[in-house]
Amino acid sequence: MARYDRAITVFSPDGHLFQVEYALEAVRKGNAAVGVRGTDVVVLGVEKKSTAKLQDSRTVRKIVSLDDHIALVCAGLKADARVLVNRARIECQSHRLTVEDPVTVEYITRYIAGLQQKYTQSGGVRPFGLSTLIVGFDPYTGIPSLYQTDPSGAFSAWKANATGRNSNSMREFLEKNYKETSGQETVKLAIRALLEVVESGGKNIEIAVMTKEHGLRQLEEAEIDAIVAEIEAEKAAAETAKKAPPKET
C-alpha cells in the first residue's frame, strides 16, 4: 500500500487514489463549516478558532464572496483556499466579460470542481486540501442554491450540508432537523447545527447570510450572541416541557 500513495496519478490495486483520500483527511481536520439553504436566503456558518491576542481578526475572514451574488466557505488548508478563491474570482469576472452575464452558482461550482480535479490528474502536483461550500442566487431565476465540492473534484447540490471537523455529527443533526425555512429560521438552523460541535458564543462562530436583494452580510458578534441566547432559551423551554409530567389527568 505504501507504494501507491506517492505519485497520485497511480491507482492502487483496489481502486483508490490515496493522495485524494489523504486530502480528505486534511479537510476533516479543518474548521467546522455549515451551509443551509432556505427559500429566500442561504446561510453559511463557520467555526472561528479563537484568535491570538496579537492577531488582527479582520484579516482572518473565512467566509468570502466570489461575486456580488456568490459566497464560499471552505474547510481545510487555508493557503490552498486562497489560491482557489482567486482563480474562481477571476473566472467570475471573465465570464461577465465574455458573455456579459453573471455566472450561475452551478457554473462556478463546476469550474472550481474542475480545477480541483485537474490537480488529481497531473504529474508532480498535489490535490487541493479543501472542500468548499458554495452558495448563491441564480442571476436569472433568483433561486438560492448550495453546492459542495471536495478534493476529488466531485460536486453536488445540497439543501444543507456541513464539512470540516465533526461534519458527520452536524450532518446528522441537519438530517434530523431540516425543514424548509426562510429568513431568521434558516439562520437559527445553521447556528444550531454549528453549536452541536462548537462552543457556544458569538466569539466562536462566524455567520454570513446571503439574500437576493442585499447580497452577502456578515452578522455581528452581538447579533450572533442574541440568536444563540434565543436558541438556548428555546432548548431550555423544550427541556422543562419534557421533564414536567403531563398535567392533564
Added chain:
Amino acid sequence: MGIRAILSSHLPNGQFGRHSLCLAAVGREHKKLPTLYFDIYRFSKQFPPLLLSIFGLSASDLCSFSFLFNLSLKIMKLDTSGLESAASLFGASSELFDGFATAPSFELPVTNDFDGFQKEAIQMVKPAKGTTTLAFIFKEGVMVAADSRASMGGYISSQSVKKIIEINPYMLGTMAGGAADCQFWHRNLGIKCRLHELANKRRISVTGASKLLANILYSYRGMGLSVGTMIAGWDETGPGLYYVDSEGGRLKGTRFSVGSGSPYAYGVLDSGYRYDLSIEEAAELARRAIYHATFRDGASGGVASVYYVGPNGWKKLSGDDVGELHYKYYPVMPSTVEQEMVEVSGA
C-alpha cells in the same frame, strides 16, 4: 544561446521577433527578479523533467541556465474557442505546457515588406462588401432582410446567395464582406452557442453570442478577415440586435444596414421606421429598403429575402426577385405621346 536556435525552429518564420519566447539565463542566486519572471522561474524549477524533454537539455545545462520566459501578453493567440476562460498564465502545469507545445501558428509568406503585404491583402478584400443587408428591432421582434448578389469586382458571380445565415432556430446572422469568412464563422458561432446550451442548460443570450463572435474576430484582427455581420435574435430579455465586424467592433442598436447599398437602404428604412409597426408593415418596409438599394447600387441585386425573428424563433417571410419588385412599385404607364395621339384622332 543555443536555446534561441531550438526555439526558432518551433516558431513560424520571421515571427521570432514578434512572438518573443526568449529564454535568457538567470542564475539561481538572482532572487531579485520581478515577481512575474520569478514565478515562472520557480515554476520551471519544479518540473525539470518536462522542461528537459521539450528543450532537449541535460540536467546539468538546466542547473547552469536560468530561464526568463518573456511570454509577452500581447502574443497573438488565435482565439479558437470562445468558451475558454482567460485563466492566468501560471495555472496548472498542463495549461502552460499545452500552450507552448501546441502554439497556434501558420506559415507566413516570406516577403521583404510583410506589413505592406498585409495591407494589400486587406485592401483586396475590403471594397468587396458589395451587398445590402439590414435589420431592425420593432414592437413585434426583429426584421432581417438582405439581397442575394455576389460580385467579384465587376463580375456578378451569383444572383442567388443566401446572405441570411441561420445560426440556430432563434438567432440569425447576416453576411457582408467575405462570403467564406461569414459562413465559416457563423457556423462556428452556432457550434459555440450549442455547446454553451449543453454546458449551462440554458440558451445563450444574443449579447453573449455576439460577444463570442466579436472576441474571435478581434483576435484575428489585421489578418485579412472581412466580416460585417449583424446578429439578430430573441432571448429572455426580448429582441436583440448587434452589429459585429472584422475590425473587432461590436455595437448594440435598433436599426442597422451593412454593405455597399446601405446608404440607400438607410434612407428608406429611417424615413419609414416606427417602433409600433405590424409584422406585415415591417416586412414591407424591409423589402422596399432592399429594393431601393439594389436599384441604385450595382453590387446588390438578385432576390430580396425577408426574415422575421419572434419569440418562437425565426421565420422566412418572403423572397422576391427585385426586378419583379420594381414593376410592382413602378407599374408601366402608357406614355404621354400615345395619349396625345389618341386625343387628336378622337377630336
